[in-house]
Amino acid sequence: MSITSSELAVVGKAGLDFYLKNNPIDMVDMQRPLLKHLSAKKKPFAGAKEHIVEQIRKDYGSAGQWFDSGDTLQYAKRDTLEQSRFPWYEFHDGMMLNEAELVANGIKLDDSGNGGNISGAEKIQLTNLLQEKMEALKLGAQERFSRDLHLSGTGSTKQIVGLDGLLPLDNATGKAGGLDRATYTWWRHYVDKALVAASLQEQMEKAWRACIRRAQGMPNVILAGADFIDAYRKAAQSNGTIGAASRQVTDSGKGGVSADMSTSGLYWKGIPIEYCPEWDDNFAGADTTLTSWSKRCYFLNMNHLSLRPISGSDFVTRHPPRSKDNYNHYWALLWRGALTMNMPSAHAVLALK
Template identity: 40%
Template structure:
């Protein structure tokens, strides 16, 4: 038996919804560590004209002074601070399956009302398998591209979101971020250091220690460390000066040079694990930056940077009158919001 076009559209939307709904939180593999971390703490935002806005406290404006007797006390009006405005952008993707492909898989699509035709059980299985195959490729492709774009600085397209490279910048004294000019807004600059002599004993650990202190001075302890292969290899070889083991005198000891699993390197700094980001290599090939991603390491405080989105919208567009196909589409409005710049740092080895 055939299936009606409206029934096919409804089934396609349900299938895509099952694949995509809450996927960023629950089902992303560890090969996308930045996206996984951001999505795990994402926040929804309601409709906004164009920007997601956050309040910035740039100074305390204190009048603190010592006084005795009739010493005059100074009063002032506290500065309300600044607002940083991050424009949301819309990420979209879509695909179609033409009716002839469906027919080649044993599924005939006919014009008619919903419920007018009823598929046989074997036809249902074939249709679900075909939809699942397309949905899985669609999901993986969308997440892969979204992860890449959340790393970049947003200049690749006028409609692109500003990502990690723009918010936690290699050159934080220039550029406008969230509507604030970093050339004058010193408080709105992230910490950074480059050209670290990674093969000099102690130099890498010393540089990381200095950047860590700068981060915690105003922003609290970073809780997410992301790094490229070259930086991780340098840290493994030259950054760790000694190894402390918690041993049990009565047990057999095992040493394994290949610590870690997957993107979890098994290497730590200040108790926070250094996570390897495999997409750094992809970004180097894509953008060829002056300072390669593979040589970078990011100290990130996830309290002060967050992903805002309006949740995924699953859409089944009406097919064109002259094309016989099932169309599927998703929309996701989002912005990556920086709430405190000097709570983060980016480092790079020479």
Template identity: 40%
Template sequence: MPISSTDLQALGKSTLDDYLKNEPIDQVSVDIPLLKKLMSKRKPFAGAKQNVTVNIRKSHDSNFAWAYGEEPVSFNKRNTLENAAFPWRRAVDGFYIAHDTLFANGIKVREGKSREYKLEVSEKNQLTNLLNEQTDAFRTGFSEKLSMELHRDGTASDDAVTGLDALVSLKPETGVVGGIDRETAVYWRNNAATAIAATGNGNLATAMEGQWRRCIRNGGSPDFILAGSAFIDAYRQYGVTVTNNANAGAVKRLDAGIGSGSSTGLYFKGVEIIWDPQFEALDALESPTIPWEKRCYFINTKYLELHDDTMDIVSPTRPYNILALYQMVNLRLALVLKRANAHSVMSIA
């Protein structure tokens, strides 16, 4: 039996909903670790005219002084707050399945009202399998592309979100972030160290120690370390000293390939260094002066948040002259920096 176009549209939306809402995007695999981490602490975004705005403290304006006897006390009018505004952007994606494709898979679509036709069990299974394959590939592709864009600086398009490369910048003394000019607002600069001579004994660990202290001074310990292949290889070779004294007389098994997947098994200050496979793709896409593969980010997720309004699933009405099922999603989001100097980016020479 055929299926009505109305029922097909409802079934397509239901299938996509199962993949994107009932199995949320924050359950994506660890090969896109930045998106996974951000989504694990995402903040709901109810809506705003143009920007997600946060209040930040730019100074204490302390008027502390010593006094004795009738020494006059000095008073000042304090101006300690500033607003940082991050424009929200809308990520979209969509796909269609031509009615002839469905027909080639044994499914005939008829224009008609809901429940006007009833599929056989075998036809329904075939249709469900086809929709599952389309929506699974759609979900994976959307997640990977969204993760890539959250890494970038937002200049690739006027409608792109401002991502990690701009918020935690390799040149933190320049640029306007959240409407605040970093050239004059020293408090709004992240920490950075570039061209680290990683092959020298202890150089890399020493540089990382210095950047870690800077982050601690300004908001607490980073809880997420993200790095590229070249940085991780240098850290494994020159930054870590392995000592094994336990059971000295017993036969030992040493494995140089520690870790699993993007979890490297390497740690700094008790925080695991996570390998980001997308750094290689970003190097191929952007050809940056300082390759992503040579970078490492110390991130404090308390001060870097993803705000989004959850996925909106839409079944557009097909054009009058095209026989196809159309499906699309909308996601409004902004990556919000609440404190710049709690983060650091490093790169090796």
């Protein structure tokens, strides 16, 4: 009993499609909160030659004036818009299955027949083999994609510009979406990278006010690393701090007391502060910036930060043909798109000193 190469291709792609449908790439757990939030509100677009364009209102160009009947009235030619341009990028992750692996798992591949002769045992072995590889493919793609959504993208012109590129720790230099922060002060986000325990609350209040000054709405996602979360928790529990935690120990009178020193959650303005485990080691050392990610906290307004996949290229499956010079079979995941923003001032980047 055997299976043909064409049948293997169909089975593999169908299996991968089914696996992703039931375990989709954006069904991520709390381990990768940025990817989770971006995926939940992603905005597909039809495609573009080079860039995704966001229309930005820079001012109102007002000609308003107080006057009396003898004054000459002014009329302004309104020039209120700028365009930000975000290039889109391509992401690929793939898996390979060679025929030796099939043989080792009791599956015969034979292109000389008509196919359709795979046995029940071979089906089970093939399913088990493909499932493991598909799961590894999905999780590996998820890990790398999530990492690069955080990083600046300066390591390669082919890599997506992530959070650290759009909202860097230096908010007065560099470009985002083709607009220069040094030229356009309204294209800046709030940054404070010198937070200390004694004034943590005051500094966070200033950051919050900066975010709601111009933005429609307020930050609705707060992400933080382990060091920042520990500092925030200690500040919240310290004496004399507004919102200091109060604990009670209950004695049931039956031979002991129950005590719980943990906190069930940390919040700012009612918004949960979400722990990002992948920040703890700077994404396995992939980021070498001076300010460790574990010390950072981001106030994000997800109405002004968007993952923009190209329609039809949002983690779709591909099956490249087998090369004539080997006996390997290939399957892949493909994503095309960009991470865009239209109001940097709606966000804040904080970091412990």
